[in-house]
Amino acid sequence: MAAPTLDILGIGNAILDVQARAEEAFLVAQGMERGAMTLIDTARAQAIYEAMGPGVESSGGSAGNTCAVAAAMGARVGFLGKVAEDALGEVFAHDIQAAGVSFPTPKLKGGAPTARCLILVTPDGQRTMNTYLGACVEFGEADVDEAMVASAAVTYLEGYLFDPPQAQAAFRRAAAVAHQNGRQVSMTLSDPFCVGRHREAFRAFVARQTDILFANEAEIMSLYETDSFEDAVAAVRAEVKLAALTRSEKGSVVVSGDATHEVMAEPTRVVDSTGAGDAYAAGFLAALTSGHALPECGRWGSVAAAECISHFGARPQTDLKALLAR
Incomplete structure (x- = not known):
């Protein structure tokens, strides 16, 4: 088997993130569920965008963020996701490539516009996301670059992309190609609401095609329909070779076979919780593909x-390599 030329290949929703600060009253006035990710249509996206305060725009989406952070930590990274042939699509492509991530997916012509996620961050750092998927939903099996999958040590799949049937088919194809080439498949559950919508399909994919699973406490408990984190840990241990389960300020639990590793959270001040799980997955996979314990x-x-x-x-706004060396 040839040595991998990529450490991580992410597959997910190619979304331009627009982040702005907001008070609780704004969420209430807009009828938003605090802390949730809600799918919205074109008209709703325009209305929220016009009502938001000044925002910061960057290439995003869960797997896109993971790829950018992993690249900042020294990993060799690629990303597959669908944007439109429009201005926002150009911004996304330039931004993610500038972060050191290869992005070869052909742009969608003549269809829905590039996706965007409108993220409102309240003073306590909690983020509420409103996502217009646009061109994202057009990602399918034909967009799976099989040569890239075959060359990547780990193919990392984003649960948010699991909604459209053609994306589920793309996931299964990518997993098959990865395993045929002796590579590993990783998946993040992304959101308890995603799990609730597709629990049966998620369970099947996790049990049959996932080598490395990422989830937070709420997501893993939703997957196995239990109110007990300990029961969820036991369930995932029986189905997946390796699971990394995050618990916010409680740190994380890494489960592998009979072994359980409890990892402390790093002390910090929470300003904006957007992308915390994405960054954790990036750091974990960057270390794993470098051969760390x-x-x-x-x-x-x-x-x-x-x-x-x-x-x-x-x-990241700080040199992550320097932080790791401390």
């Missing part, structure tokens, strides 16, 4: 997540 992988994840939530925006 699982507790050290968890530490890399914690360092990346702590840096991410210490400022506004989902991209």
Whole structure:
């Protein structure tokens, strides 16, 4: 088997993130569910965008953020996701490539516009997301660059992309190609509401095609329909080779076979929780593909997540390599 030329290949929703600060009253006035990710249509996206305060725009989406953070930590990274042939699509492509991530997916012509996620961050750092998927939903099997999948040590799949049937088919194709080439498949559950919408399909994909699973406490408990984190840990241990489960300020739990590693959270001040789980996955996978032991992988994840939530925006603003060396 040839050595991988990529450490991580992310596949997910190619979304331009627009982040702005907001008070609780704004969420109430807009009828938003605090802390949730809500799918919206074109008209709703325009209305929220016009009502928001000044925002910061960057290439985003869950897997896109993971890829950018992993690249900042020294990993060799690629990303597959669908944008439109429009201005926002150009911004996305330029931004993610400038972050050191290869992005070869052909742009959609003549269809829906590039996706955007309108993120409102309240003073306590909680983020509420309103997502217009646009061109994202057109990602399908034909967009799976099989050569890139075959060349990547880990193909990392974003649960948010699981909604459209053609995306689920793309996931299954990518997993098949990865495994045929002796590579690993990783998946993040992304959101408890995603899990609730597609629990049966998620369960099947996790059990049959996932080697490395990322989830937070709420997501893993939703997947296995239990109110007990301990029961969820037991369930995932039986189905997946490796699971990294985040618990906010409680740190994370890394489960592998009979082994359990508890990893402390890095001390930080929460300014904006957007992208914390994405950054954790980036640090974990960057360490894993560099050959580090699982507790050290968890530490890399914690360092990346702590840096991410210490400022506004989902991209690192501090030298992550320097933070790891401390």
